[in-house]
Amino acid sequence: MPRFKRQRLRDIPCVEVPKGHYSDAPSFGRVVRDKDGRKIATVRSDLPPRIKRHVALHERVHIKYGGGEIKTNLISAALDPIGFINTAFATVRNKERIRYYINRIKWFLKNKNKTNG
Numbered sequence: 001m002p003r004f005k006r007q008r009l010r011d012i013p014c015v016e017v018p019k020g021h022y023s024d025a026p027s028f029g030r031v032v033r034d035k036d037g038r039k040i041a042t043v044r045s046d047l048p049p050r051i052k053r054h055v056a057l058h059e060r061v062h063i064k065y066g067g068g069e070i071k072t073n074l075i076s077a078a079l080d081p082i083g084f085i086n087t088a089f090a091t092v093r094n095k096e097r098i099r100y101y102i103n104r105i106k107w108f109l110k111n112k113n114k115t116n117g
């Protein structure tokens with residue numbers, strides 16, 4: 001396994017956005033593209049500092065190493081285990097996010113049934 005250096009991750013730009021910036025989902029953070037098409041990390045400005053730091057790290061890992069949520073969570077948890085646990089608990093406490101995940105699961109089950117005929 002390669003060594004993941006936090007210093008280089010920090011070179012990836014991350015900007016803060018207000019709560020409600022992501023209209024389609026109550027995300028804590030997200031990867032977006034700037035006007036030149038470069039990927040940048042975004043994180044919600046209203047989050048507690050420790051969680052904000054971890055979300056910024058998580059989004060930067062998405063940009064640097066690619067891959068889905070499992071890979072990204074494994075890398076970001078290895079780099080910042082305390083931040084990962086705090087963020088996981090914040091997710092569980094957040095009703096909007098729970099609703100969002102329930103709706104996603106419902107959508108998945110509905111569409112899975114459709115494709116299975």
Ligand SMILES: [Zn+2]
Pocket residue numbers: 058062069072
């Ligand atoms: Zn992610």
